[in-house]
Amino acid sequence: MWNKNKCRLWPLIILFFAFLLSACSEQDLANIKLLAHLKKYDQASELMIERNYRQNNPIGRDQWEAFLKVDDSDQLTAIERGLLVENQKLIIEQNKQAAIRKSAINVDPLRHNLPALEQFCQQIPKGGMLHVHPYGLLSKNIVRQILTKYNPIIDPEYFITTINNLGQKLYDHEVETLKNLPHSVKFSSYNQEQQESFINFFFLPKQPPSHDFTRFDAIFTFVIWLIEDENQSAKMQMVYLDFLKTAAAQGLSYVEFTNGFPPTLATIEKLKNWAQLFFKETGIVVRWNIGQLRFLSGEQNGQLIKQWNEILLAHPSHEIVGIDLYAIERGNPALEKAQNAYGYLNGFNQQNPIHPLEMTMHAGEMGDPRNVRDAMIMGVSRVGHGVLLKNDLISLEYARNKKLGVEMNITSNYQLNVHNMNVSPHPFLEFLRLGLSVSLSTDNNGIFDTNISKECVAAVSSTDVTYAELQAMSYNSISTSFADEKTREVLTNRLRQKFTLFELGYGH
Numbered sequence: 001m002w003n004k005n006k007c008r009l010w011p012l013i014i015l016f017f018a019f020l021l022s023a024c025s026e027q028d029l030a031n032i033k034l035l036a037h038l039k040k041y042d043q044a045s046e047l048m049i050e051r052n053y054r055q056n057n058p059i060g061r062d063q064w065e066a067f068l069k070v071d072d073s074d075q076l077t078a079i080e081r082g083l084l085v086e087n088q089k090l091i092i093e094q095n096k097q098a099a100i101r102k103s104a105i106n107v108d109p110l111r112h113n114l115p116a117l118e119q120f121c122q123q124i125p126k127g128g129m130l131h132v133h134p135y136g137l138l139s140k141n142i143v144r145q146i147l148t149k150y151n152p153i154i155d156p157e158y159f160i161t162t163i164n165n166l167g168q169k170l171y172d173h174e175v176e177t178l179k180n181l182p183h184s185v186k187f188s189s190y191n192q193e194q195q196e197s198f199i200n201f202f203f204l205p206k207q208p209p210s211h212d213f214t215r216f217d218a219i220f221t222f223v224i225w226l227i228e229d230e231n232q233s234a235k236m237q238m239v240y241l242d243f244l245k246t247a248a249a250q251g252l253s254y255v256e257f258t259n260g261f262p263p264t265l266a267t268i269e270k271l272k273n274w275a276q277l278f279f280k281e282t283g284i285v286v287r288w289n290i291g292q293l294r295f296l297s298g299e300q301n302g303q304l305i306k307q308w309n310e311i312l313l314a315h316p317s318h319e320i321v322g323i324d325l326y327a328i329e330r331g332n333p334a335l336e337k338a339q340n341a342y343g344y345l346n347g348f349n350q351q352n353p354i355h356p357l358e359m360t361m362h363a364g365e366m367g368d369p370r371n372v373r374d375a376m377i378m379g380v381s382r383v384g385h386g387v388l389l390k391n392d393l394i395s396l397e398y399a400r401n402k403k404l405g406v407e408m409n410i411t412s413n414y415q416l417n418v419h420n421m422n423v424s425p426h427p428f429l430e431f432l433r434l435g436l437s438v439s440l441s442t443d444n445n446g447i448f449d450t451n452i453s454k455e456c457v458a459a460v461s462s463t464d465v466t467y468a469e470l471q472a473m474s475y476n477s478i479s480t481s482f483a484d485e486k487t488r489e490v491l492t493n494r495l496r497q498k499f500t501l502f503e504l505g506y507g508h
């Protein structure tokens with residue numbers, strides 16, 4: 001009886017092992033093919049350097065896509081893609097469980113208790129913010145202060161015309177509101193209600209809750225009008241200080257701004273003085289990334305970055321640490337707009353391990369879904385947003401291997417229709433659990449009416465993020481920053497101390 005049953009089982013056992021073996025070999029084959037794709041990305045990186053650093057001869061889109069194609073024998077089948085996705089899910093689950101085990105505080109009870117969550121997010125130690133635009137920082141208070149102090153003449157027609165000409169957008173009722181404001185008079189001539197409705201144009205309307213990028217963009221027509229004149233520096237100093245004081249009260253110790261500046265000694269000097277003043281007044285270490293406007297040509301952006309690199313080689317700066325590409329991503333793909341600058345700088349940086357400028361880029365917020373792939377191939381160590389990476393399996397694997405830094409802005413993504421966190425969890429957490437170096441930031445505190453504590457609230461209330469993962473994102477915001485090694489070390493140690501004290505005091 002015993003022997004007979006045993007004999008009957010043998011074919012089943014053999015079948016089971018045969019199944020295991022075939023499953024293994026399919027997974028192996030999928031991994032081998034994946035490696036062929038990733039190798040292609042590395043080769044493309046070399047080509048990008050060759051064409052933009054050594055030859056000054058940018059690559060056309062068709063040639064680029066043809067180069068990135070792998071051999072037919074390395075194309076992934078649907079089943080193999082499925083196996084890679086399953087493998088990612090496994091990693092996500094394993095890292096989630098590890099984070100739960102590692103968490104000194106259980107944040108589950110806070111997820112549906114807003115007052116308690118807000119208090120927790122206000123108190124949890126923060127590191128830095130790596131994705132912040134000075135022109136998006138203006139608070140209501142500071143807009144009112146600047147308008148009152150400088151008392152400009154307001155011509156509502158100017159805004160309507162400029163916004164139209166630039167392809168930006170206001171809602172019809174907003175155009176009506178503008179038209180009904182007094183023309184060509186000083187701000188102080190407006191009554192209280194008129195002042196209030198004019199100031200509202202510096203912020204996104206609360207309704208609808210999400211907007212097209214063109215509506216967001218219209219705000220900069222107002223900000224530029226308010227800021228850019230002979231008093232620009234004094235006005236911006238007010239804006240920076242107003243923001244940094246609030247940021248310090250929330251426990252931030254480091255902020256990296258992205259903004260456009262002319263490549264001059266005067267800029268270097270101004271940013272150095274500002275960084276000293278801001279540190280003295282708020283205790284926050286401040287650095288800047290040189291912004292390139294996405295709607296300018298690739299050649300113009302390339303020229304700007306080469307000039308910046310040269311001037312910083314001759315006149316080193318602690319304060320200017322990297323480059324970024326920003327403004328509307330839709331219609332302005334990374335390959336066409338960024339390769340001159342990034343391909344050049346990546347080549348230069350590889351040749352010169354000690355170099356003045358690191359690289360980040362707005363990519364994967366909207367527009368061409370290949371932008372994050374191309375940004376990584378161009379050598380960035382971080383991207384801003386990166387949300388669209390969730391739809392690109394191969395690039396997500398590449399990002400995982402590189403431990404790509406991702407500057408995430410949950411509220412911004414919600415308000416600009418990039419991701420609806422009420423419908424599905426924001427992908428920042430999947431990225432983090434896959435091993436990407438995610439950190440939280442705000443993009444534009446003023447325009448989106450947010451701050452780092454509100455981003456923490458958004459993260460905890462809309463996902464199952466753990467305390468250990470919130471901590472990890474704080475540490476990432478320092479470790480993936482472009483500050484020099486010494487500064488990162490000091491800030492990391494300070495953060496570690498703050499977490500120890502926070503955990504000791506939490507709940508008491």
Ligand SMILES: [Zn+2]
Pocket residue numbers: 131133326362384443
């Ligand atoms: Zn941004």
